[in-house]
Amino acid sequence: MLPPAGAVYDRGYRPYEGERGGRGASRAALVRVSIRRALGLRRSWRQKVLPWSLLAIATVPAVVNVGVKYITRNTPAADFDLITFREYVGVSTTLLLFVAITAPDMVCPDRRNRVLPLIFARPLTGNDYVLAKVGALTAILFAFSFLPQVVLFVGQMLVVQEGALDFLTENAEVLWQVPVAVALFSLYWASLAVAISATTQRRVVGGVALLATVFISGSVATTLVRAGGDGPATFVEGGNLWGLLSLIDTPLRTSDLVFLGHVDPESLVGGAAGAGIGVVLVYVAVVAGSLGYLLYRYRSVE
């Protein structure tokens, strides 16, 4: 007769005598585990579809731009750019949907399923947890935003008429501007998204709350800018500082500062006096506020 399912057998026990990492290893493991989960690795194919589809979608403009460059390389339209490196950082806003799904998935189940006491029984603190989650999402966003830029840069370099070396020389500034802008963009969305997600145990609520926050803030800012006069809000020359309230615009204006040294005059804040400083202050306030809230939220285990 077969023993019942789940019976306990005496198979002995072997003590572990291999390598053990310290706290650094535990922190790195938390980042690694968070990245794996976000990318759907070691999970069912359904969890893999979204992240990898979005990466593919985010890369499409780069491929199209390179294709157009190739086709027009010997024509008067050779200098036409479908999209610039600066604008491509904005295209990465398509990743907002990915952020709205991934950030809640990173933190909400841990609280909902009460996994936190298990995590904090390891050599990890609330600070480690916050930095690992924000760091993991920042790293993924950076990769997903940076890789299409690499495709755009390398693709153009290979197909332009003047040759790769000339293209590289002419666009040397991009080599630092793109990583810096993309890093700032990624840190902004990762901090804000994880902070908003940490307010709830439900993933759906976290995602909706993030999208609502950024879109409502954008709508409010647009309305207030329009109320200030001077025509359609998105094309206000010398717009006003109410545009700073748009949380969805902040990382784009930060990119303006990296690439142009000033805020795009066709944006909500336009050429308003102090717009650049205002953007920097809003950026710092959002990131610092989000991280501060998260550190407070996870200051002690449940």
Add this chain to the structure above:
Amino acid sequence: MADDLLLRTDGLSLRYPGGTLALDGLTVDVPRGSVGLVGANGAGKTTLLRLALGQLRPTAGTIEVAGRAVADDPIGVRAHIGFMPEHDCLPPDQTAADVVATLGELAGLPPRAARQRASEVLDLVGLDEARFRPIGGFSTGMRQRTKLAQAIVADPEVVLLDEPTAGLDPIGREEMLSLVGRLAGFGISALVATHLLDDVQRVCDQVVMIDGGKLRHAGATQALLHRTGALRVEVNDGAARLAELLGAAGVAVTVLDDATLDVRVDGDGDDVVDLLRDGADDLGLALHAMTTRRTSLDELFVDEPR
């Protein structure tokens, strides 16, 4: 520091911000092995476990786990401790193998070693067949065994088990107690927090009893049972008068009816027997029967004067 101790506390107190005094000057040395931490709900058991994990800072006093002062490195000490919480704490959408391997990695094991260890310990707890199934489909017993597996995946020196048999049916309870009882043989000392004294009697060689944050008893389980027995005394009548006489002499007595009483015995009990014999004689009572019986931990816990 004492390396041969599982736990040492000295004047350990913790008052929560709300004012509740969870532990009140607890001083105890607990040797390695299987140790039962017994107390009613709210006695301070879970608080003591959280202090051992460095998750709470004591209001006063010190605590050492496996010879390491928690205050010196409250985070690092966790590398040597496994913890099994009382409540459900496993993600239902992940497999047992993934959860245990992940928690092994978080304890500092390299990824490949963590997966290997997860496989071994899940095999050990009887989940070899089920380890690739989502935990959401597990029975309570399988979940408890998964929780135990994650606690020992990194081969800790000490595991803190909070109510390991909670919610289990008799078969699941037997399996869990069997596993807990084997931990000491693996070189893992276990501190088993429970309010089920029978569990402690069966698998723990040491017992620490706390009540209202204070120490009630600490020592070897068998010695405690041997030391604290009872005499069932039957007299022809006047049990109450005999009880009064014994009580005046400082002996704990429970009157069951007019002719029967239980007399608490500490140590070999010769002095109590002498007192009984002389007292019955003085009162003119006939001693019909006097039988010894060992006190279960339950009775000890309930009957002990506070």
